[in-house]
Amino acid sequence: MEKKKIVQDPVCLMYIERDKALATSIYKGTTYYFCSHMCKDRFDREFDKEQFIRKMNESMRQGP
Numbered sequence: 244m245e246k247k248k249i250v251q252d253p254v255c256l257m258y259i260e261r262d263k264a265l266a267t268s269i270y271k272g273t274t275y276y277f278c279s280h281m282c283k284d285r286f287d288r289e290f291d292k293e294q295f296i297r298k299m300n301e302s303m304r305q306g307p
C-alpha cells in the first residue's frame with residue numbers, strides 16, 4: 244500500500260498531503276505544493292523565490 248505523500252508549503256511552511264494541495268507551482272523544474280491559492284500567489288509574485296525555499300529547507304532540517 245502506498246503511503247500518503249506529505250509535502251511542505253514553502254510559503255506558510257505547513258505540511259500537507261500532496262493530493263490535498265490546492266495549488267502547485269513549478270520553479271526550476273521542481274513542483275511546489277501550496278495549501279491555498281493565496282500561498283501560491285505569494286510564491287508566484289515573489290521575485291526572490293529562493294528565500295522561501297531556503298526557509299523551507301531550514302525548517303525541514305529542524306523537523307516539524
Ligand SMILES: [Zn+2]
Pocket residue numbers: 252254255256257277278279282
Ligand atoms: Zn500555505
